Amino acid sequence: MNSPRKTAIVTGASQGLGAGIVKGFIERGFNVVATSRKMSQSAEVAASDRVALVDGDIGLQATASKIIETALSRFGSIDAVVNNAGIFLVKPFTEYTPEDLKSLISTNVEGFLYVTQLAVKQMLAQKTGGSVVTITAALA
Numbered sequence: 586m587n588s589p590r591k592t593a594i595v596t597g598a599s600q601g602l603g604a605g606i607v608k609g610f611i612e613r614g615f616n617v618v619a620t621s622r623k624m625s626q627s628a629e630v631a632a633s634d635r636v637a638l639v640d641g642d643i644g645l646q647a648t649a650s651k652i653i654e655t656a657l658s659r660f661g662s663i664d665a666v667v668n669n670a671g672i673f674l675v676k677p678f679t680e681y682t683p684e685d686l687k688s689l690i691s692t693n694v695e696g697f698l699y700v701t702q703l704a705v706k707q708m709l710a711q712k713t714g715g716s717v718v719t720i721t722a723a724l725a
Contacts, residue, residue, distance in 0.1 A: 596696065598619035666700060667718045668720065672692045701717055
C-alpha cells in the first residue's frame with residue numbers, strides 16, 4: 586500500500602538556498618508549494634505537477650492564506666514548512682527608518698507567524714504530525 590505523497594511549503598523559494606530546498610524536497614518525493622514575492626519569475630524553480638508556485642508578500646495574511654489554500658487544493662495536505670524568507674538591511678541599525686523597521690518586522694516576523702500558524706493548524710487537524718523549520722542568520 587502506497588502512502589500519499591507528502592507536501593512541503595518553502596518560503597523565500599525563488600533562488601539560492603530556498604530554491605535548493607525545493608529541489609531537495611522534490612528529490613525526496615514531496616510535493617512543494619514554493620513562494621516568494623516573484624516566485625513565478627524564478628529562473629531556478631518552475632511549476633510542475635509536483636510544484637505549485639505562489640507569488641506574494643509573505644508579510645501579508647492574505648499571502649499566507651493563499652499558500653495554505655494552494656497546498657490543500659493542489660496536494661491535499663501540509664506536512665512540512667520551511668520558513669526561509671528573510672531580509673536584512675545593509676546599514677547600521679542606528680540608521681533604520683520607520684519604513685525599514687516595518688519591512689523587517691513584516692517579512693522576518695509576520696511572514697513566519699502567518700504561514701506557520703495556518704500550517705500547524707492544518708497539521709494538527711490532519712493528525713499525522715509535521716515539521717516546521719525556520720532559517721535565520723545573524724544578518725537578519
